[in-house]
Amino acid sequence: MQKELGVVLLSGGMDSCVTAAVANKKCSLAFLHINYGQRTLKRELKAFNDIADFYKVRKRLVCDLKYFQKIGGSSLVDDRMEIPRAKSKDSEIPNTYVPFRNGHLLAVAVSWAEVIGAKKIFIGAVEEDSAGYPDCRKEFYRLFNKVIEVGTKPQTKIEIVTPLIGMCKSEIVKLGIEFKVPFELTWSCYKNNEKACGSCDSCMRRLRAFKEAGVEDPVEYA
């Protein structure tokens, strides 16, 4: 029996790559990458294609949501704002927050899934991050699934799956090791395109995760 088709939102970072490995056990894969004007756009796109090659995924879609730069409001897409070093207080929303970003990613994934007949959408959201990024909450995805149900054709059945939502970052690293995830192909840094900076919020979280998991991060740092 043919496996059902699943869309994986693959940024190219470690979480999305582990998510792809989980999806790969259950579904035939289609990979979706979103450029929203982030500074490390080209490096992320390379990671996306490297990971897609690794998993032998032919169905690939790269969408440009460059309008995010017009909307502004985040250092990730606005060159005039500085990418902060690791954030000072856990309760603060960092300026790398892109307003409602995951709402856009899911909308694109739903439209593509409906056109190609995919039944699942995998996204590597982690609730631990939700203090900073409200659109990473479990509740957000539960409600979005209801929106999909009423907002698509009656015969369409698409479900968002968030396999990592309850995990901490070190558990994600361990799961990735178990699933032989090619961490060396992933890219997490918000700031640099060649060697990861090691000091932005995203690098810090990644480094801490590998350290806690007792595993060496195969990516090079500046």
Place this chain on the structure above:
Amino acid sequence: MQKELGVVLLSGGMDSCVTAAVANKKCSLAFLHINYGQRTLKRELKAFNDIADFYKVRKRLVCDLKYFQKIGGSSLVDDRMEIPRAKSKDSEIPNTYVPFRNGHLLAVAVSWAEVIGAKKIFIGAVEEDSAGYPDCRKEFYRLFNKVIEVGTKPQTKIEIVTPLIGMCKSEIVKLGIEFKVPFELTWSCYKNNEKACGSCDSCMRRLRAFKEAGVEDPVEYA
């Protein structure tokens, strides 16, 4: 006291223009237009700017969601598909349906509203159309409001408002007349850019609405 700011999703059609007139009574306005690769893109943009001039709206944002053409699946954005004449059966979803389109429009509106501090998002969705377009249902907007509540910053309060949702098209025309809506500036045709075709689904619905309301449509037809 200053009025609160409201984003109006303004396609340039009659429904969105009447919606703008309703919003104008309650809010200070910001107009948002989305190009998603529709064939009548330039004509719609002209209608958008004409209506924005009419209501003296300075805050304007035009976003390109051209990736819809990559996703495909609709005659509105895919030149290889033919725009149908008025649809044969009411129960069928026409091929002008763009999968989950309103989900994308709302995501853009939410991000922009969060950045500029708008409290309301007005969209001219009409439930009557929901047989063909599932993302026009009242329930869709009720659930999307919940998604916004959990998916944005805690201090953010944004609500989608759908003033026309329960109306039939002729009631919308009558409301527009009452509010002195500049119908002559609006554009509804899916197919043509100069004179409206008068035969596509959207033209047919518009013509029927004006006829039922006993009002002459000021737009020229081919």
